[in-house]
Every structure is written in C-alpha cells, then in structure tokens.
Amino acid sequence: MTTVPRQEIDAHYKTWNVAGHADVPHEVKVRLFEQVKGDFRFGDYLHGCYECGICVGACPSAKFYDFSPRRIAQAAAREDVDLVYQQMQEDIWECSQCFSCVRCPRGNNPGGIITIMREVAVKNGLASAKEALVGYSRIIYKIMSTGTQVSPDMLGRDSFPDWGPETADVADNLDLWRRALPPETMHTTSTGWSVAESTLVELYLIWMETGVLDMIAEVDPGLHTILLELMEERLEEEGIEP
C-alpha cells in the first residue's frame, strides 16, 4: 500500500492509494501511458473535452459505480500519468463497453480509450487485469480453442441460479433440445455451432501470429500453457509450423 500522505494527493483522485496495491515508480506509469497513447486508435478516440458531462449522463456504469467516462477522457488528455495509472488499476473494468459515451459532442470515445487501457493492463499483467479475469478463464479458453464464445453446456444446473428454473430445464434436457433444432449446424452442446476443424486451425494461427497467446501468458500462465499445447499439437498434426 502506498504511503503517500493524503494532503499530497490531488483532490480529484478517487482514493489516495491504488486499489490497495503497492505504488509503482513514476517511470512505470509513464511507460504504461506511452503504450496507451501509442495505440494507433488513440488519436481517433480523443479530441478534447467540453466538460459537458453528456458521456457520464449516458453511461450505465456511472449509475452504479464510482466511475466516470469524463474522468477517463480528461486524465488521458491531460497526460496525467498518475491518474491514468490509478484508473487502469481501479476503474477500467467497470466500463460496460456499450459505447453510449460516443454521444460526446466533441467526438471522443471514452469507451474506446478504456478498450486500449484494458489491453495495456493485460499486456503488462497489471493486478487489476488479473483480478478482473478471475473466473473468466473458462470463457477465454472456450473462445480461443473452439471459435465460439458461449456454449449450450455452460447453462449448467448451478451455473446461473439467478436466471430462474427455466435455465435448469435447459440443462436437464440439453442434448435432446439441441437435437430438436432445425439447422444442422446447431446440434452441438459444447460449441454454439459446429465449427470445421480446418477453421480452428486457421483461428489458432491468427492467435499465434498476432501475439494474443502471449497476452494470455501475462494474466494467466496456466491457461496459456494449456492453450499453447492444444494449438501447437493441432498445428503439428496439420504439418504447420507455428
């Protein structure tokens, strides 16, 4: 935990530590912000700020969390690397990524800035990214290994108790109800639809060629190992050099 005295912290900071994590040197914050600013989309997403608050008024997360897309845009525009770092540790995972904030009359896209900040948080293995993705690994595994994100068999009896007893009915009758679907691509239970093996090979190559697999290593080394073995084995079977 940071030991910076409260009186030395600017009043616009949400808290005077950073999500309970040890502070990092200023140079680290500068490096992280340079990565955010260096994304080719950054200039398209940030043009200034009229301080009108329209983005906050439109934002669903602002209604439920101590979260503000205006603060995100302004911190980035001011190049306030301390506040940007704090936001990367505390705020960015609260965003709904609905892009209601693009109502901005100045043409900003605070949700897009957050997408970039999240990417940088993942690439650098920030604590916030690891915490946000706890319980999420199975989803990453599903999308990267099967090519479809959610599958019918995720609707287990105990997986979504807050969705009501109808979801348990689905779980109890899953195989039968899937076989009753008219499109022949949709008889699957472990994927949303039947994805061709050759298509999966192409998908694995995309993850490897674009560095996505390396990103996983930063936030979940165990998952990375599983995915790497799976993909390398499959590519090897096809005689493809990863």
Place this chain on the structure above:
Amino acid sequence: MTIPFEALRRTRAADEPVTDRRALDDPRAELLELERRGELIVQKIDREAVSVSTKYGRVKRIQKSHLWHHKSCGQCGHIPGYSTSIFWVMRKLGYDYHDPHDQTSCTAWNYYASATSNSAAQAAVAVRNFAAAYETGYFPLIHCGTSYGHYKDVREELIRYPELRAQVRAVMARLGKPLVLPEEIVHYSEWLHALRGEIAAQRVRDVSQIAVSVHPACHYHKIVPGDAIYDPDIYGGQRTAVVTGLAEALGATVRDYSTWFDCCGFGFRHILVQRDFSRSFATLRKIEVMKEEADPDVVLTHDTGCVTTLDKSQFAARAHGRNVGLPVLSDAQFAALALGAHPYRVCQLHWHSADYRPLLEKMGIDWEKAWAEFQSDLRRLESGEKRYLDWDDADGVNDSNRLENSPDRDTQNS
C-alpha cells in the same frame, strides 16, 4: 481542472489532421478506392437489393437473397430460437442462404469483456470470416449486433491504417486467404427492416392488439453510428428505425419509454462474472421503466446480449418484489410468430425465462397444444425414430402423416 492544449496536441503529430472518427462518410467508396489500388478485394452485392437510408443520409443497399449467415455464439448457444427464427423467416420468403461450418465467432464479446486480444487479431478474425463468405459467393449477413458493430469498427481501422492492412494481409497470406471485405456490412435486423413489406404480406396472425416496447441495441446504433438505418418516418429520423419499423409494418403498436437510449446492462464481462450490475441495470433502468411508462405486452430487441440480459435478469428481481414480468423476444422471433411459426419448434421459447405465455395467448396461439406437439417431437428423438429434427418437422409437414400411421390414432381421435 482544465486540459492544457499542449498536452492534447502531443497525442498526435503536428501535421496530422484532427478527425472525428464518426466522419467517415462513405466507407463503401473508401473500400472501392482501396480495391482499385490493389490493396484488398471488395465482395460486391450481386443480387437484387433494397436501398435504405442511414443516419446521415448515405444510401445503404441490402441484398435480399444468396446470403452467408454469420451466426452469433450467444444466440446459437443460449437462445437458439433467435437464430432459427432468422433462418425460418428467410425460408418463408423463399430466399436462399448458406449456413456455414467454416465460420468462427467474431470474438468481440470476449474482446470487450477481457481485452485479451488486439486490433490485428480482431481484424484477422473478421477478415477470415469474410474471406470464407467470399469463397462461397454468398454475401455475409451478420446475426449479432456486437459482431456487426465490431466489424464496422474493424472496417474503419483497416481503411484508415495501412500498417494494420499490411499486418492483416500477412496473417491472411499464412491462411491462404485474401484480404477481403464486403461492400456493405449488414445486420440481420436491417434485412428484416428492408424487407418488412414482404414480411408483413406473409402475416397470418393478427398482432394489432399487441403493444411492444423496443430496446435499440447499443452496438447496432452506437458503434460507427453513421452506418445504422434511420428513416424520417420513424421517430422523425431521430432514432434508428430497425425493429420499430418491422413491428409497425406487422401491425403492432409501438409504445415508447424514456430510457430507450440506455444499454441493457449486458456489460460483456458483467453478464458473466459481475451479474449484480447486469441484473440491476436491466430491471431498474429498462424493464421497470417500460412497465411503468409503456406497459407493453412484449419487449423487442435485436441483439444477442440484450435478449439474454433483459430476459434472464427478471427472475431475481421478481424475488425482490420489483415491478418486472415482460417477455423479451428478438424482432426475428416476433416476425416469425406473426408469420405462423411454431413457438417451440421454430422460436424455441422454452429457452427463455420471462413468461411469454400471456403474449402467445394474446396472439391467438394455443401454447399448450404447441408444447404437446413439441413433446411429441422429442419422443420421436428419444425413441430413435429420428436422430435430429429438420425444417420439415419445424413446419409440421409430416404431422398429419404421422397421425394417420400412429398406433394411437384411434385413441387420439376419440
């Protein structure tokens, strides 16, 4: 605290023009120019098309037939009647299509939830799917609103950034595929909207007594908003026309409510690992407001996450005594029901949570009889008579034959 102008200027090179990312007036023209320069291939609309107007007036053409269905993982996985209804309506209108196996998810749900990807990967996934469509000659039709919005973002990035094009082209070369994008990126709800006259002409069930409230999907009209369909005759052109235009064409009454612009609460990561937010937002800001201000018979929307969140969130809210209890359907399911589709064999309403039966009764559908028919179908599967049901089964083509040959015929007729 004000923003130092110098700080903002440092985010871009001095000679770089300040551009509003919403200002790409005609992405189609940009694509054709890139094709002319040999940078990429544009898959052209090559069948009869309907012209519609977008937000700032650009005309967008919607191909009617010969379509490559880019399915939605959320729809196919958890609300399969959404997908089957899209197919069914297309079959009903007699338009041919292709339901591919060589399609992946757009992977954007994961990207917006976890950020465990990057622009190049997302663009490569999009282009790989578009290339698969191009190889067949069928024109892509996107089922998911997030896929649609994300692909439009990808298209803008590929148009704007030569470095990204080069990177994606190199990845595609490893896959043995070209860098190809379609002339227009089309959402299925745009197809329904463009063909709403033809659809309404096939209506067999009276929906004039049905009041609907519409939730416009964020990723449909907020990502690259200039490319969404608007119509001066619907909301005065101040709100997207899709879904509402279809509901009105079918004869239903659309009732407005004040929080129409709010999202559904899906949140991408929230719906999976932080559902307290999703449940609260969906019920407090959407369902309850609709109930209090519009009191509709059904909520219609046009995206995967919206149907899921608005439908599934109501059960827990009911336990807290909240004013909920609205069935939530996609526009495709509603249209299919109006055109005579079976509520279980086609629309698969047994996968939904909020009670839809009062809606069916108001539409004149005997849901108990329909459920019995579906149960009969399931017994055929369980007995091994058939491994899978097909489209003929969905339309009950063989119902009378089976009844004729059934050993229970006398009992059934008595």
